[in-house]
Amino acid sequence: MPKNKRKGGKNEAEDEKSELVFKEYGQEYAQVLRMPGNGRSEALCIDGTKRLCYIRGKVCIASGDIILVGLRD
DSSP states (O other), X not given: OOOOOOOOOGGGSOOOOOOOOOOOTTEXXXXXXXXXXXXXXXXXXXXXXXXXXXXXXXXXXXXTOEEEEEXXX
């Protein structure tokens, strides 16, 4: 039998840190209150309003996390 030369796999790749993104016009910081499901979250913004947020893509967010919310018209 041939000898195993490779170790690890997909998990061995270097993790690159993403840069910190600060808020701009039309964005607000919020704390996640609960996750109803289907890619949605209920968040309490800094201005004191509760908003229903839609999360795009594959992101792991839990209750209590601080997120950056893009405001719509």
